[in-house]
Amino acid sequence: MKTFFAFVTKEFKHIFRDKRTLIILFGMPVVLVILFGFAITMEINNASIAVLDLSHDSYSQKLQNKISASGYFNIEDALMSYSDIEKAFGTGKIKLAVVIEDDFGKKLINRNNPSIQIVTDASDPNTANILSGYLMAIIQNFNREQGIVPATLPEIHTRMLYNPENKSVFMFVPGVMTIILMLVSAMMTSITIAREKELGTMEILLVSPLRPVVITLGKVIPYLFLSLINAITILLLGLFVFEMPMNGSYLLLLSEVFLFVLSSLIIGLLISTVADSQQTAMLSSMMGLMLPSILLSGFIFPVSSMPVILQYISHIIPAKWFIIIIKSIMLKGAGLESIGFETGILVTITLVLGILTVKKFKIRLE
């Protein structure tokens, strides 16, 4: 036990001696969470569009007013002819063009099905879809207001549960938190062992009376401690800067954070058993973890829309389960009984990786 403490002390000394790394370690998550919490959103406001009004009557004018009053669109250009549309798209200034056909008002009054054409710049399919969705809703509303569709049809009322204002911050803050925690924890451990190998000090550790398990634990504990501090900072930012609600139990949340950080640290250890230089360790943890965690965790893209094989792969990404867990606890106020399944999976992943790491840990250098 005494040797173990000595080892942990050595690790802490290594970490605290390197002031620059410390600043980056604690400063980076704060900067990233603040930056992304504010900057990453999917809502689109004030998109620039162009209108080609071939009708020029009071109805087409009313429709245009309605479009610009919605707040989603900025009518940038009034076009004169069809060929202008292509030019306007070519400069990349506008995202969408609306064409109002000849005699729009007359046809509308006579119930003659007037047409409106929406042309999108679909080289960005996401923006194209969202914008045309907004626009169609505006036109349908306009339709109803003009009394064309009978008012007796059922109305549709919608309610946004758990997030009444439909803020995308609730979606992204937990995601950013997860990604940063995972990468910092996994990278830190993978590098620390690779570093001992590269500098040749690993040999000294291996010939010492410390058992491999003790070396591993001694490496993990200081970083577990640092990561927990990081996690708490990020949580506080989420609560106070982004005003995330906290409906569940703090104890449960912290235990889940602990579990997740532990699993990330073990992934880092596993990488370090294979890598023999810091560069390799770093590249594998970056390339192997960063993109898959961002893309397969459901942080930005919905997992349920991916090809089935990728949905299966996403099941082994710890970040995916952790994102579900924090959202459930913070926003839905879920207790352990609602997230037992997800927690179980995280525990299993951690255990399997842990066993794998201990097995792979080599006590000899090549």
Next chain:
Amino acid sequence: MRRILYIVQKEFKQILRNKVMKPILIVMPIVQLAILSYTADFTVKNIRIFIQDRDQSALSQKLINKISNSDNFIFSGVSPVYSDGFDMMQKNNIDVMVSIPEHFSRDFISGNKTSLFIAADAINSTKASISINYLQNIIAIFEEEQAAQKGMAGGNAGINIIKRDWYNPTLDYKFFMVPGIMVLLITMISLFLSGMNIVREKELGTIEQLNVTPIKKYQFIIGKLLPFLIIGIFEFTLGLAVALLWFKVPMLGSIGLLYLFTFVYLILILGIGMFISTITDTQQQALFLSYFLSVIFILMSGLFTPIESMPVWAQKLTLLNPIMYYVDVIRLVMLKGSSFGSISLNFTIITLSAVVVNALAILNYRKTA
């Protein structure tokens, strides 16, 4: 010149000697590009839906059938009790819930006012908005069909909306994402390789051996840059092959133009890496710094989320982001066939930054330890 070649030769030997490095450089980017491009899709499918049917009439059954037959929804349960649905939502088993009120059928037929309620799990705000959008469309079509059957006026008197999607008529997200992910992989590999390079020599002490040789500062930096430049161009070619042959991304512009831009862009990224290398003492510091930069560059490049939706201050920040310019250019050239004229501004900015950053790296590298 010969001195530079020796450094280049030494670097290549060091890189190719490393057994773990080769697969990271060659296999990983291809696998990631091939697999991850399938994940980057915003289309919302397989929305799990619960219907609370308090009416239990033939009409409400018709509506339920209509919803569950649509491609986007997975029907996950029906019951007259609200809390059945709410419990499922609490446990993450459904995404949306529709409530059909009592006397829905009676009121609808007699023309009295009636309402439908939709409740969505809005934690994922995008998914919630899109699901509600889909549902409203289905319900609108359903209403019109039923109204037409009843012979109510105005069944189809609305405005006709015709939608045209230019440049990508099938709305294939892969055309948009594959070039973007390619950029990302090339950037990350070049930034990390160059960022950790000089500092590694510092940490292992071999930098002193290099410092006592007669090599000049600029020769040293160029010698270090060249191998990574070649690797970067190689990675770009691999990525381009996957994009064109596997994903069939259209290539409307000139390939030569893309290579030219990639060349300048790589010099800029490698320069940033070299600069990081000169201001840090250990690989760990260099690594964290490059990681910090690359996460910011990636998430603020307009690659995954539109720049237009960022707040104004964040939009201004993206002007400092090289990935933003490169993503922009590669999408313009491949998907819209833009010529040099349309991308000249981006080209100038990247070229100037490349010159400045590399000059800084050379100035900052001290031969005396």
